[in-house]
Amino acid sequence: MLYPVRGSWRFSIFLAEVVGRQHQVVKTTMVTMLHYKFALAVLAALALLFFVHCPTSSAAKSYADGSAAACGGGDDTCPDSSSSTKKSKRCLHPSDFQHHVASLFDNESESVLTLLRGTVDKVISNEDANELVELLPLSDFVESSGYETDNKDRAQYTAPVAYAGLGLKELSTTNEERYTRLLQIREKIRSATESSLNLCPGSLKIDYTTIAQKTEGGAHRAHADNCVHYFDDRTKTAVCDPSRQHPYPKRVAASILYLNDPADGNFNGGEFYFANRTHFGEVEDSGRVAVETGKMIYFTSGVENLHGALKVERDSSSEQDGGTTIPRRLAIAMWYVFDESLEEFVPTFQASAASEEEATSSLGGLKPRKVYDPNDPNAPKELFTLSIPDRIDISSLFQSAGAYLVSQQNKPLAGSWTISQYGEDTLHVLFKDHSAMFSLDFGVALIEATSHAKASVVVERYTDGSRAASLQYMLQESVLLHGLLDYLSNVILNESSGGAEEEYVGHEMEKARDTLPARRAS
Numbered sequence: 001m002l003y004p005v006r007g008s009w010r011f012s013i014f015l016a017e018v019v020g021r022q023h024q025v026v027k028t029t030m031v032t033m034l035h036y037k038f039a040l041a042v043l044a045a046l047a048l049l050f051f052v053h054c055p056t057s058s059a060a061k062s063y064a065d066g067s068a069a070a071c072g073g074g075d076d077t078c079p080d081s082s083s084s085t086k087k088s089k090r091c092l093h094p095s096d097f098q099h100h101v102a103s104l105f106d107n108e109s110e111s112v113l114t115l116l117r118g119t120v121d122k123v124i125s126n127e128d129a130n131e132l133v134e135l136l137p138l139s140d141f142v143e144s145s146g147y148e149t150d151n152k153d154r155a156q157y158t159a160p161v162a163y164a165g166l167g168l169k170e171l172s173t174t175n176e177e178r179y180t181r182l183l184q185i186r187e188k189i190r191s192a193t194e195s196s197l198n199l200c201p202g203s204l205k206i207d208y209t210t211i212a213q214k215t216e217g218g219a220h221r222a223h224a225d226n227c228v229h230y231f232d233d234r235t236k237t238a239v240c241d242p243s244r245q246h247p248y249p250k251r252v253a254a255s256i257l258y259l260n261d262p263a264d265g266n267f268n269g270g271e272f273y274f275a276n277r278t279h280f281g282e283v284e285d286s287g288r289v290a291v292e293t294g295k296m297i298y299f300t301s302g303v304e305n306l307h308g309a310l311k312v313e314r315d316s317s318s319e320q321d322g323g324t325t326i327p328r329r330l331a332i333a334m335w336y337v338f339d340e341s342l343e344e345f346v347p348t349f350q351a352s353a354a355s356e357e358e359a360t361s362s363l364g365g366l367k368p369r370k371v372y373d374p375n376d377p378n379a380p381k382e383l384f385t386l387s388i389p390d391r392i393d394i395s396s397l398f399q400s401a402g403a404y405l406v407s408q409q410n411k412p413l414a415g416s417w418t419i420s421q422y423g424e425d426t427l428h429v430l431f432k433d434h435s436a437m438f439s440l441d442f443g444v445a446l447i448e449a450t451s452h453a454k455a456s457v458v459v460e461r462y463t464d465g466s467r468a469a470s471l472q473y474m475l476q477e478s479v480l481l482h483g484l485l486d487y488l489s490n491v492i493l494n495e496s497s498g499g500a501e502e503e504y505v506g507h508e509m510e511k512a513r514d515t516l517p518a519r520r521a522s
Contacts, residue, residue, distance in 0.1 A: 091200035094338040098252070101300055116197075117274065117299035119289060123192050124185055129259045129293045132185065133330055135178040136259075141166055141213045142428075143420035162218035162312065165210040165333075169378070172347040179349050182211070182332075185257075189334055193255040193298045204336040205343040207251055211259075214270055214329040219311040222275035222283070225301035225335060226251040231280045238277045238303045247434035247464075250342060251301040251335050259330040261293045262315065267327035270312040272297050274305060281306055291329065301335070342466045345376050366445035366455050367425075377465030383438065383481070384512040387446060387453040389501060392492055394455055398425050398442040401457075404487045405429060408480060416476065431476065436469035437462050438477060453504075459512075478518035485509050 092100060104112050141164035171179045186209055194204045223229065226249050227240035256272055274287040288310070289297050299305040314327045337343070350371075372379035388394065402419065405427065409417040418430040422439070430437040441458045459481070463469055469477075489509050493502055513520060 092198050093200055094203050097199055101302070117305050118196055120192050120196055120296045120298070122294045123188055123257055123296040124294050126293050128185065132178065132181050133259050135175055136211065136330065138326060138328065140174070142170060142422050162215040164213045167210050168344065168346060173350050176349045183346070185332065186334070189255055189257050189296060189332060192296055193253060193336065196298050197253060203338065204253065205338065205340055207248065207335045207337045207342055208344055209334050212331050212333045214309065214312045216312055216314050216327050218329065220308040222281045222306040222308040224303045224306055225254050227303065229303050229306070236278055236280055238281060238306055240303055245433065248335065250337050250339055252338055253298065253300050253336040255296055255298045255334050257296045257332040258291050258293055259332060261291050264293070265328045265330065266315050266325045267329050268313045268315050269310045270329035271310045272307065273310060274307050277303055277306055345378050345465065347376060367443050369444055369458070380439070380460035380462045383459045383461055384515045386457045386512050387508050388455050388457060389453050389492060389505065394443045397491065400491055401440060401484065401488065402427055404484060408483060412476065417480070431473045433470055433473060435463065435467065436473045474517045478516040481516055482513065482520040485512055
């Protein structure tokens with residue numbers, strides 16, 4: 001007797017043989033009714049045995065070969081996106097998934113890479129994307145950092161040209177309709193990424209969400225999302241550099257959702273691409289993903305999926321309007337982890353722009369002090385508040401402080417600091433290891449005004465909430481802020497008449513210095 005093996009040719013022969021015998025029973029009376037019933041019982045039992053097993057697809061078989069978990073125990077199932085039928089395959093738990101990725105690490109065949117990357121069309125409709133884009137004016141975006149490479153082809157963080165972003169923190173305090181729309185789209189993207197990678201529901205936790213804006217010249221070089229890579233000279237293959245710390249080593253996957261296309265954004269280029277892990281990161285045509293509204297790209301985070309974005313260029317047709325329309329390529333970028341403790345904090349909407357304007361008006365043009373959610377692990381820590389004498393023009397002081405910080409951004413080493421302006425009167429100062437940054441917010445009203453001052457500069461330190469700032473950051477932050485306090489002291493006291501005001505300023509400077517983790521060098 002031939003035993004049916006799922007998916008094999010022998011099962012087909014067996015079925016044909018049984019059916020043929022049934023037909024023979026009907027045509028003749030040579031086989032008794034008992035034999036007929038027995039044959040039907042055997043056929044039913046074998047059919048039941050077949051259907052209780054997981055259906056075989058190329059993806060499911062690869063998962064089984066890689067992790068022995070794609071058809072494991074338990075009741076977890078995921079839809080098979082490669083089939084229009086209602087069949088399902090066993091989903092992967094986080095530990096199984098990581099083992100699965102590791103087992104495929106050195107195999108770059110197209111059939112294997114499709115298990116670790118891909119695209120999904122129309123995750124959101126054109127209408128939903130357009131409505132969100134209409135709520136994203138160019139001026140709202142904050143300059144962001146990204147990836148470049150140094151002379152040794154080792155990826156590092158620098159500030160790329162023409163790249164800006166909006167995170168949940170900024171979005172949760174400005175426009176409630178926009179924020180609500182984003183949160184709804186955000187979950188659609190997370191769920192689609194999880195399903196596409198065959199992960200069990202609820203496995204992926206969002207580590208960070210940003211709306212990314214690339215204008216003319218905006219691009220990203222090829223990089224991995226969870227390690228700093230370089231190309232081995234002997235094998236010409238990208239490997240993680242164990243000697244260099246990546247700020248987000250626990251990221252496991254990422255996704256990019258296009259919000260507009262070249263015609264709507266007045267640009268050419270800007271395509272997301274996958275670079276070869278071999279041949280020094282060569283980019284082939286097959287690795288480019290055309291910019292189409294609503295299309296999502298998903299992928300695992302390691303060097304198996306080196307990726308970047310091609311340069312955004314101005315559409316030549318924009319010359320018809322005098323070149324005044326700024327090209328913008330917009331996308332929602334999201335990174336994922338399995339560790340719940342690293343999950344991104346989602347703030348509730350706190351205040352509209354109108355209410356902030358009213359508060360500013362009531363304070364005589366000064367800004368109210370920010371109030372943070374006490375449950376937000378990413379809320380900044382205030383380092384100090386520096387009172388500014390009434391006779392000092394806040395706008396001029398802001399410009400002077402910015403110029404000083406820019407002059408110091410390559411100390412102690414080139415690229416140590418990245419200085420960017422947020423809004424009209426706030427500076428962000430980011431350290432090269434991305435373990436922390438600090439901000440200077442000018443023109444904040446003092447909680448208790450004095451006879452000398454009503455305004456202040458508030459200095460706050462930011463981390464990602466899951467780890468402390470590095471020791472190197474803490475040391476260099478102190479060095480930079482001590483120097484800034486010296487500079488501001490000279491600016492403020494340059495035209496001072498001395499006496500009580502000079503004593504007051506000196507006292508304020510010393511209070512600020514006492515909050516820094518390292519003393520000023522003598």
